Amino acid sequence: MFLFNNFIGELEVEDLNVLGRRYTWYHTNGRSMSRIDRVLISEEWSQAWWENSLWVLSRDVFDHCPLVLKHGGWDWGPKPFRFNNFWLENLNFKGVVEEAWRNQNVSGWMSFVLKEKLKGLKVKIKEWNKEEYGGMEERVEKLVEEINDLDELSEEVRGLSEGEEALWKRVLVKKYGEGVSSLLDGSNLVWPRYASLWWKEVVKLGDYGGLDWFNSVVKRKVGNRLATSFWNDRWRGVKCFRLKYPRLFSVSNQKEALVGEMREILEVGPGWKFLWRRNLFVWEEELLLSLREDLEGMVWSQEADVWRWGLEESGVFTVKSVYLSLEEVVLSEDRWREDEKRVFKCLWKIPAPSKVVAFGWKVFHNRIPSKVNLVLRHVLPYEESSLCAVCARMEETSLHIFLHCDLAISVCLRIMIWLDCLFLTPSNLFVHWECWGGGERNKKVKRGRWLIWLATIWVLWKARNDNIFNQKIPILDDIVEEIKVLSLRWLLSRTQSPICLFYEWNWDPISCLVRVGSRHSWRLVVCFDFGSAAGGWYC
Known part of the structure; x- marks a missing residue:
């Protein structure tokens, strides 16, 4: 591609930008x-036909798309009659043509008779085609539309991974060196073993809804001007100068120059040094003035010049x-209420293990592998029973597992008595979370209550899995005891000094x-005795 661009520059011709589509050739595999x-047009042709555009049309069933060079808005009239070769394979086609030709009585000179008979024959063939192959054109148009939709989808999926202007390519080159990627079209990416996995996934992302979210937020901060491309990097304004002034870029002899190389010191002060492969036209001088x-x-x-995350x-x-940022783009409307947003905001601040907090997040989003969800995702067949594995009374949903199951009701009642906060079982998990906080004003106490809530759903989920995979019948006392032990263990792991013994935690949490966080907390060494048969805390 680099040699081709040099060839175009030497011939002093211009490669017209295409409209309608980004690519003109598609492989049969769609990838x-x-x-x-x-x-390619010359400067003289551009001056003579100044208002022109190059459009890429639909490719139908071919691998190449036709190009149409348009000038102005001229209308060339209706489409001509198209003869389909597959008509000749129809045994009735010859008879239709002969009958239509004989039944036409036209008088006049021979050229006029021939013209009128051909016109009448065209009408008869169209009628016969509609009767013989009714709906064929509609089916062809539908298939062509499907092909076009697939082509557009492929272009969107390619997104950031194509084109010289792809910003992520230049970022990778700056970070990992020239060997990681080339800015030439059609080049293959060569990833070193230490390359970031996140960057590998970025190349698969594309525009969403016409918004180039990545390029719009990554900006170049210019310092000493020694590592920023003048034309290709977006360092001044919302677009790089290559895209904002494509005409000036096409006639420039400094396409790969850095900002520092374009800067020069004049007698009147710092200025810019531009080198062109020919003299600029008057209207190009106006573009140069705008650039300055x-x-x-x-x-x-x-x-040093650096990339900045906007x-x-x-x-x-x-x-x-x-x-x-992507949440605002992807979600067309806010599906969470304000009280539900508060739950998610507080959830990640709970001093529980990250896997437990993530599990709580999945529970609120109904993303856990309950039987109902597994059936909906075709992991379990539809004929498989979706009843609760513990009580077998209702379908196993997230709400049922943690709120309405007999085991969940008994466990929550015991824990609520332990925490001295009794309330009726609400209709959803968000209200259950708020009620579990107990209206506490002390933030640390409220987070501790929510920590116990996470321990409760975590132990209930483990008991449910043990019942399914290990045929272990859940025992209420053991589950309640495990909730108390786990919650204290998580709490002690996040405090600088022990706050209580287990018997105190069991008596008054x-x-x-x-x-x-109190300065007067007891300085005790609290350990869990795994060696004894019963287990317990000692200091």
Whole structure:
């Protein structure tokens, strides 16, 4: 591609940008695609036919798309009559043509008779085609539309992974060196073993809803101007100069120049050094003037040129910023109420193991592998029973497992008595979470209550799995005891000093939670005795 661009530059011709589609050739497997077909015009032709555009049409069943070079908005009239070769394979076609030709009585000179008979024959053939192959054109059009939809989907999936302007390619080159990727079209990516897995996944992402979310938030901060491309990097404004001024870029002799190489010191002060392969036209001089205006007011520094992540004030990439940004784009409407948002906001602050917090997040989103979900996802056959594995009374959903199952009701009642907060079982898990907080004003106590809530659903889920896979009957006392032990273990792992003994936790958990972070908390070494038969805490 580099040699081809040099060849175009030497001939002083222009490669017209295509409209309608990005590629002109598609492989039969639907994965490979390229812009093979091009139209080159000279400067004289462009001056004579200044209002022109190059359109890529639908390819139908062929692998190449036809190109149409349009000038202005001229209408060339209706489409001509099209003869289908498969008509000749029909045994009745010859008789239809002969009958239509004989039944026409036209008088006049021979050329006029021939013209009129051909016109009448065309009408008869169209009528016969509609009767013989009724709906054929509609079916062909439908198939062509499906092919076009697949082509557009393939282009969207390619997204960031195609084109010289793909920003992620330049980021990878800056980070891993020239060997990781080439900016030429059609090149294969060569990933070193230390390359980030996240970047490997970025290449599979594309635009969503026409919004180029990645390129729009990654910006170039110019310092000493020694590592930023003048034309190709987006370092000034919302577009790189290559895309904003394509005409100037096409006639420039500094396509790969850095910002520092374009800068020069003049007698009147710093300026810009532009080298063109020919003299600019008057209207191109106006573009150059606009480019110089964009370059005014630059502030330089001695720091190195760096990439900045626009979604964070620090300029450093974070997964959270990407998640929040894409959430606004992907979700057309907010499906969570304000009280439900508060639950998710507090959930990740609970001092429980990350896998337990993630499990709680899945429970709220109904993403756990309950029997109902497994049937909906075709993991279990439809004829498989979806009744609860513990009580076998109702279908096993997330709500039933943790709220309405006999085991869940008994366990929650025992834990609520232990926490001294009794309430009726609500209709959903979000309200259950809020009720479990007990209206506490002390944030540490409230987080401790929610920690016990996570321990409860975690132990209930483990008991359900033991019942299914190990045929172990859940015992209420053992489950309640395990909830108390797990919740205290998680709490102690996040505190600087022990807050209580297990017998205190078992007797009055709220008083123990009040001590969390207190300067007067007891300095005890609390351990769990795994060696004894009964097990227990000692200090």
